[in-house]
Amino acid sequence: VSAAAQPSAAASPPAVVTFLSDYGLRDEFVGVCHGVIATLCPSARIIDITHGIARHDILGGALLLASALPHMPVGVHIAVVDPGVGTGRGALALELGDGRVLVGPDNGLLVPAAQAAGGISRAVEISRSPLALERVSATFHGRDLFCPVAARLAAGTPFEQAGEPFDPARLVRLAMPTASIEGSRLRADVRLLDGFGNVQLAARAADAEALGLRPGDQLELLLADGAVHGARFVRAFAEVPAGELLLHEDSAGFLALAVNGASAAERLDLRAGRQLLLRRGEPGAGLPASAGR
Amino acid sequence: VSAAAQPSAAASPPAVVTFLSDYGLRDEFVGVCHGVIATLCPSARIIDITHGIARHDILGGALLLASALPHMPVGVHIAVVDPGVGTGRGALALELGDGRVLVGPDNGLLVPAAQAAGGISRAVEISRSPLALERVSATFHGRDLFCPVAARLAAGTPFEQAGEPFDPARLVRLAMPTASIEGSRLRADVRLLDGFGNVQLAARAADAEALGLRPGDQLELLLADGAVHGARFVRAFAEVPAGELLLHEDSAGFLALAVNGASAAERLDLRAGRQLLLRRGEPGAGLPASAGR
Amino acid sequence: VSAAAQPSAAASPPAVVTFLSDYGLRDEFVGVCHGVIATLCPSARIIDITHGIARHDILGGALLLASALPHMPVGVHIAVVDPGVGTGRGALALELGDGRVLVGPDNGLLVPAAQAAGGISRAVEISRSPLALERVSATFHGRDLFCPVAARLAAGTPFEQAGEPFDPARLVRLAMPTASIEGSRLRADVRLLDGFGNVQLAARAADAEALGLRPGDQLELLLADGAVHGARFVRAFAEVPAGELLLHEDSAGFLALAVNGASAAERLDLRAGRQLLLRRGEPGAGLPASAGR
Numbered sequence: 001v002s003a004a005a006q007p008s009a010a011a012s013p014p015a016v017v018t019f020l021s022d023y024g025l026r027d028e029f030v031g032v033c034h035g036v037i038a039t040l041c042p043s044a045r046i047i048d049i050t051h052g053i054a055r056h057d058i059l060g061g062a063l064l065l066a067s068a069l070p071h072m073p074v075g076v077h078i079a080v081v082d083p084g085v086g087t088g089r090g091a092l093a094l095e096l097g098d099g100r101v102l103v104g105p106d107n108g109l110l111v112p113a114a115q116a117a118g119g120i121s122r123a124v125e126i127s128r129s130p131l132a133l134e135r136v137s138a139t140f141h142g143r144d145l146f147c148p149v150a151a152r153l154a155a156g157t158p159f160e161q162a163g164e165p166f167d168p169a170r171l172v173r174l175a176m177p178t179a180s181i182e183g184s185r186l187r188a189d190v191r192l193l194d195g196f197g198n199v200q201l202a203a204r205a206a207d208a209e210a211l212g213l214r215p216g217d218q219l220e221l222l223l224a225d226g227a228v229h230g231a232r233f234v235r236a237f238a239e240v241p242a243g244e245l246l247l248h249e250d251s252a253g254f255l256a257l258a259v260n261g262a263s264a265a266e267r268l269d270l271r272a273g274r275q276l277l278l279r280r281g282e283p284g285a286g287l288p289a290s291a292g293r
Numbered sequence: 294v295s296a297a298a299q300p301s302a303a304a305s306p307p308a309v310v311t312f313l314s315d316y317g318l319r320d321e322f323v324g325v326c327h328g329v330i331a332t333l334c335p336s337a338r339i340i341d342i343t344h345g346i347a348r349h350d351i352l353g354g355a356l357l358l359a360s361a362l363p364h365m366p367v368g369v370h371i372a373v374v375d376p377g378v379g380t381g382r383g384a385l386a387l388e389l390g391d392g393r394v395l396v397g398p399d400n401g402l403l404v405p406a407a408q409a410a411g412g413i414s415r416a417v418e419i420s421r422s423p424l425a426l427e428r429v430s431a432t433f434h435g436r437d438l439f440c441p442v443a444a445r446l447a448a449g450t451p452f453e454q455a456g457e458p459f460d461p462a463r464l465v466r467l468a469m470p471t472a473s474i475e476g477s478r479l480r481a482d483v484r485l486l487d488g489f490g491n492v493q494l495a496a497r498a499a500d501a502e503a504l505g506l507r508p509g510d511q512l513e514l515l516l517a518d519g520a521v522h523g524a525r526f527v528r529a530f531a532e533v534p535a536g537e538l539l540l541h542e543d544s545a546g547f548l549a550l551a552v553n554g555a556s557a558a559e560r561l562d563l564r565a566g567r568q569l570l571l572r573r574g575e576p577g578a579g580l581p582a583s584a585g586r
Numbered sequence: 587v588s589a590a591a592q593p594s595a596a597a598s599p600p601a602v603v604t605f606l607s608d609y610g611l612r613d614e615f616v617g618v619c620h621g622v623i624a625t626l627c628p629s630a631r632i633i634d635i636t637h638g639i640a641r642h643d644i645l646g647g648a649l650l651l652a653s654a655l656p657h658m659p660v661g662v663h664i665a666v667v668d669p670g671v672g673t674g675r676g677a678l679a680l681e682l683g684d685g686r687v688l689v690g691p692d693n694g695l696l697v698p699a700a701q702a703a704g705g706i707s708r709a710v711e712i713s714r715s716p717l718a719l720e721r722v723s724a725t726f727h728g729r730d731l732f733c734p735v736a737a738r739l740a741a742g743t744p745f746e747q748a749g750e751p752f753d754p755a756r757l758v759r760l761a762m763p764t765a766s767i768e769g770s771r772l773r774a775d776v777r778l779l780d781g782f783g784n785v786q787l788a789a790r791a792a793d794a795e796a797l798g799l800r801p802g803d804q805l806e807l808l809l810a811d812g813a814v815h816g817a818r819f820v821r822a823f824a825e826v827p828a829g830e831l832l833l834h835e836d837s838a839g840f841l842a843l844a845v846n847g848a849s850a851a852e853r854l855d856l857r858a859g860r861q862l863l864l865r866r867g868e869p870g871a872g873l874p875a876s877a878g879r
Binding site: 013014016018020025045047048049050051052064067068071072073194195196235236237238239248249250251261 | 610612614616617621622624625628629671672729
């Protein structure tokens with residue numbers, strides 16, 4: 001029998017397990033989860049998407065998972081932002097149209113990523129999964145439930161053995177940030193803030209086009225508190241002087257506010273969920289009375 | 294000769310090296326240690342338990358290593374919290390009853406984990422180990438001593454070649470936090486605080502039982518400064534309203550104080566080493582004069 | 587055919603890709619880059635040197651990369667500190683005399699590491715590399731350009747296919763911190779600060795010798811603002827009482843100021859680029875009028 005005729009563990013790429021959470025890196029939580037995965041699936045490559053999601057920020061975790069997932073190898077993808085741990089909230093494994101498997105709580109965290117990756121082909125409820133650790137604590141389902149189930153799926157356990165069939169139509173879903181064109185104005189929710197204070201809006205390049213914005217144009221921002229700001233629509237931060245506000249299409253394909261060399265979130269006192277209005281032109285004259293909430 | 298009859302590098306799981314320290318992740322210290330390990334044991338899987346131990350907090354590192362180790366694959370386990378680096382303090386490799394090897398300074402850091410993992414079967418002093426780098430600096434023994442010794446042991450060097458035989462009875466040991474039942478009260482030391490402000494006590498579920506506590510019961514806390522607080526004994530954070538204090542059995546099996554959605558450590562102004570008293574019942578009447586130090 | 591006669595994927599060490607940046611770990615940037623690398627080079631071992639470089643601190647990143655690189659296995663080494671992303675700044679892959687490949691922006695970041703690792707044998711400009719992702723954003727070249735090029739080189743693509751030949755003499759270079767002996771004094775720039783406030787100077791043990799300093803000697807520091815401090819020249823932090831200032835040869839082979847158990851950077855209000863003067867002796871008498879800038 002030739003070597004080529006046999007399946008070779010060495011030649012096939014390793015199973016991939018990705019991991020996103022709000023655990024932070026100060027404590028041992030992430031390390032312990034890595035240990036559990038490596039114990040149950042010794043060949044797994046583990047990729048930490050991030051563990052810096054703001055504590056209990058389900059929507060922020062969901063949006064960031066959706067943005068990051070297309071850049072990951074196809075594998076089993078764990079996400080844990082889980083304020084309802086230990087209560088009756090459900091736990092899920094989702095098989096997606098593109099072959100990925102998502103594992104996490106049934107609180108909306110997994111849905112935007114699933115929709116962006118081919119939709120859900122099968123779902124199982126894993127709260128009492130036979131693939132979990134023998135004893136599941138009330139507070140650390142990352143260690144006791146989500147990572148063991150994910151590791152065993154990555155190691156080859158068939159998907160349907162992870163839990164009970166579950167109708168994807170019954171998944172908990174979150175309200176998503178939105179944007180809309182209203183005449184000459186764009187009304188947009190703040191979608192995500194990053195650690196540098198860049199403010200991603202729930203709007204895309206097509207919305208800038210709809211406003212008639214071209215690179216180099218000046219635009220006007222109206223915030224919910226009535227404050228008015230000017231900004232320039234550019235392609236790169238360095239196109240405006242240090243300290244000035246800009247709007248650009250960010251690397252995830254969304255319109256985003258930034259300050260060259262500083263934090264736009266601080267400058268504008270913005271956070272996720274806030275809404276603002278944008279239009280083309282110099283800031284100042286003829287403003288609407290309010291930008292909403 | 295069939296493939297099955299031969300040892301197969303591809304089929305055997307990779308050598309595991311875990312790493313815990315107080316180095317933090319801002320600097321290159323952890324990255325450099327990974328480089329050293331990967332150079333000397335290219336097949337090693339490296340798992341970072343955490344590098345967020347408070348600077349020079351030997352006891353905190355020791356307790357956390359003991360909690361995390363059971364979740365790690367069997368391997369070589371490096372721990373470095375080392376205020377005495379460059380002085381005459383010893384350096385050790387310990388072979389444990391369950392097959393693990395621990396590597397780190399002789400300052401008490403390794404002992405609780407060793408005791409929890411089958412006890413020490415053999416010990417070697419590695420301060421002048423032939424497995425260290427050629428030149429050992431006075432300040433970075435993680436890079437120059439502990440990681441090289443660990444990596445070479447992970448790569449298959451026999452344990453006894455790492456250093457001189459050492460009597461485990463001579464290991465430096467730390468005073469451990471304790472708890473005791475005193476009549477109707479539990480006196481307990483604070484054991485560990487995590488990054489969310491959860492306060493782990495040196496007491497277990499059996500101690501709660503000894504107080505007659507059942508899930509849902511109210512209890513009274515008395516702090517060393519005389520302050521009195523009420524808390525509820527529950528299984529999950531979400532069983533109390535946001536902002537309220539609770540006592541629960543945490544995921545490591547210890548009783549822990551927490552605030553749903555906030556920091557118990559801040560609320561109670563507690564830190565590791567502090568002592569407190571608990572008893573069943575509404576807070577207020579008939580208190581002892583003092584909770585100790 | 588014996589197994590030994592065949593090239594074995596299992597036996598050869600995995601391709602190594604190291605990664606240094608100012609991205610931080612709060613956001614998904616580093617995780618996404620890992621995903622891209624693992625997608626394009628599934629067998630790569632990825633080592634994070636650090637992602638804690640101060641935002642846009644090109645010189646700090648360059649010096650730290652040069653210090654860390656000798657401890658890394660030979661591989662492909664990505665560095666991204668890139669305030670000019672999206673502007674016309676160049677992008678490079680450099681093949682070094684010792685077999686390493688460096689990938690990053692042409693802003694000086696790669697040069698000190700290249701010089702320390704055998705010099706540059708070949709360079710290619712990769713701004714329009716066929717190895718990049720199909721669509722390169724204006725702001726995230728780590729994901730779209732540097733990591734894909736590095737991963738494909740690690741996977742075996744020949745170096746010359748990464749871009750257009752580039753004359754190494756045309757590389758952007760940074761002014762380096764320096765030190766000089768002036769009579770009985772050492773004038774030294776601050777080189778790097780670490781997260782514990784240790785202050786590395788652009789001076790080496792030979793400079794201490796030139797001042798006549800021996801372990802245990804007292805020395806005098808003169809700062810640019812005229813402040814005078816005493817310090818002791820020692821081998822290990824623990825040789826001075828807690829809270830006292832010391833000078834020692836650090837683990838990278840540079841003279842460094844430190845405070846046992848605290849931050850020398852805070853104590854002395856020093857940051858990178860500042861200059862100071864040192865000489866042997868008790869602090870106080872006969873000082874020069876100024877330490878320079």
